[in-house]
Amino acid sequence: MNWIERLLDFFRGSAPQAPPTATLPSNPAKRPVSKEEILEAICEHVARSSKGKWTAGRLVPTARMLDEGYIDSFSLVELLVFIEGTYGIAEISQVALLGRLATADALAQYVADQTKATV
Numbered sequence: 001m002n003w004i005e006r007l008l009d010f011f012r013g014s015a016p017q018a019p020p021t022a023t024l025p026s027n028p029a030k031r032p033v034s035k036e037e038i039l040e041a042i043c044e045h046v047a048r049s050s051k052g053k054w055t056a057g058r059l060v061p062t063a064r065m066l067d068e069g070y071i072d073s074f075s076l077v078e079l080l081v082f083i084e085g086t087y088g089i090a091e092i093s094q095v096a097l098l099g100r101l102a103t104a105d106a107l108a109q110y111v112a113d114q115t116k117a118t119v
Helices: 003-014 035-049 073-087 094-098 104-117
Strands: none
Touching (some): 073 094, 073 104
C-alpha cells in the first residue's frame, strides 16, 4: 500500500463533513447525472478547497488541474473522497487522475459515464 492509498483510507474514515448550509450534489438514487452538472460540482469543490485562491469561474476545465496549481497532492485526495462520497465512485486511482483524468472536463465525463453505467 503506497502513501496515497493510506491517505485515501484515512480520509474515507474521517472525511470532513460539509457545513449544514453547503449544497453538495448527491446521487443517492444513482440517477444519471449530466457531465455539465458534474463539471460544475468538481469546479466548485476545487474552488472551495483552494480557500480563496481560485473561483469556480476562473478554472479552465480542459487544463491539467495539478499542473495549473488548482489542486495539490492533498486536495487531490480530497477530490477523490468528494467524488466517492457524492457519486459513489471509489475506483478512480491517483494514477488516472495524473494521466487521462487530469482535467476537470475528463474527470466529469468519466463520472458521468460511470453513473450512467450503474443505473
